[in-house]
Amino acid sequence: MNTFDLKTASPLGPGFFARPTEIVARELVGKVLVSRLDGALSGGKIVETEAYLDAHDPGSHASTKGVTARNRVMYGPPGCLYVYFTYGNHHMLNLVTESEGTAGAVLIRALEPLLGVAVMETRRRGRRGVEIANGPGKVAEALGVDLRQNGESLGSSLTVYDAPPARLVARSGRVGLSSGHDLPLRFYVPGSDYVSRGRTGPKPPRRRNTA
DNA sequence: GTTCCGATTTTCT
DNA sequence: GAAAATCGGAACA
Numbered sequence A: 001m002n003t004f005d006l007k008t009a010s011p012l013g014p015g016f017f018a019r020p021t022e023i024v025a026r027e028l029v030g031k032v033l034v035s036r037l038d039g040a041l042s043g044g045k046i047v048e049t050e051a052y053l054d055a056h057d058p059g060s061h062a063s064t065k066g067v068t069a070r071n072r073v074m075y076g077p078p079g080c081l082y083v084y085f086t087y088g089n090h091h092m093l094n095l096v097t098e099s100e101g102t103a104g105a106v107l108i109r110a111l112e113p114l115l116g117v118a119v120m121e122t123r124r125r126g127r128r129g130v131e132i133a134n135g136p137g138k139v140a141e142a143l144g145v146d147l148r149q150n151g152e153s154l155g156s157s158l159t160v161y162d163a164p165p166a167r168l169v170a171r172s173g174r175v176g177l178s179s180g181h182d183l184p185l186r187f188y189v190p191g192s193d194y195v196s197r198g199r200t201g202p203k204p205p206r207r208r209n210t211a
Numbered sequence B: 001g002t003t004c005c006g007a008t009t010t011t012c013t
Numbered sequence C: 001g002a003a004a005a006t007c008g009g010a011a012c013a
Helices: A021-028 A071-075 A117-123 A136-143
Strands: A032-035 A042-052 A081-086 A090-096 A105-115 A158-161 A170-172 A186-188
Touching: A021 A042, A021 A105, A021 A186, A032 A105, A042 A117, A042 A136, A071 A081, A071 A090, A090 A136, A105 A117, A105 A136, A105 A186, A117 A136
Parallel strands: none
Antiparallel strands: A032 A042, A032 A158, A042 A105, A042 A186, A081 A090, A090 A105, A170 A186
């Protein structure tokens, strides 16, 4: 099943990403994301994504009126990396969609490790198997991605290679948002052991005590 | 097995 | 000053 061969695979270009975010998010499931950071090859098959849209999407960083220093990259050219830091601990890796001037990005939420597994285990401080990349913060850490990659184009540090589309792609509400979580913009391979959550059922969103 | 809570920094108000 | 597209460890059942 895992017969991905880097030598015969072709990279996805800007044309793939210059389309509606929702379409790109769905079609990215099954593609192979490869990192060449730290002089090592690592990566895996994308098994879970989420779409983040423009100002109309309350869960998107572009929902705030206008361009800010943080969401600027979401408005930029398609096929670029949008990386940001949150919760004091975690990097999030997104791929920019839509034509330049329109906000949009796809969050990479989970990978099935295929290449450079040992490298990723080291970056993940010894975690192995499904624990390498079954969550967005884990994906970025496993691939060695940090804020330095924000705004870069695909094709140097990170590349997405074409691969046969997943036979089945399920969709559900997005995870971890304080607003906009009802929109069915999360895409994943149903039944895969490598997707985040779903193993123990959905946890109800908890709100931080502000009182 | 499940549920709760703290970490820690970037960005925006 | 507060919240954030989360994770992992501790506590409890």
